[in-house]
Amino acid sequence: MKISEKGIEFIIKEEGEVLTAYTCPAGVLTIGIGHTGKDVKEGMKITKEQSRELLKNDLIRFENSVSRSVKVNLTQNQFDALVSFAFNVGTGAFETSTLLKKINSSAPIAEIEEQFRRWNRGGGKILPVLKARREREIKLYKGEC
Secondary structure (H helix, E strand, O other): OOOOHHHHHHHHHHHOOEEEEEEOOOOOEEEEOOEEOOOOOOOOEOOHHHHHHHHHHHHHHHHHHHHHHOOOOOOHHHHHHHHHHHHHHOHHHHHOOHHHHHHHOOOOHHHHHHHHHHOOEEOOEEOHHHHHHHHHHHHHHOOOO
């Protein structure tokens, strides 16, 4: 599967778009739409076009992670929500998460929601912005937005 345009817009809205490198709440140097990595340098500036190109390239890794890890059929909304989640927490965390285990075992939606909600920390602290994002990801997963 590939992320939909709706899913891409969801991620852009959740991540925001900053064209100058900054340190995110978790202490990671970031630029564009949640892009991190060794290529991000302090004081770095990019254009909106470069930001979108970075996002397009980054999404491939997260789409592949979700496609490879999820063993049950997903709706487009579920796939988009999981790509957003993996984009935010990282592929390693997603691939070893209890959330993934619950999805693969076809657990009741309440258990899946509970697992989304557990991922509300950044830099060791509960972040209201992550609590709110997880609620929006749950709504997307359930096809309610």
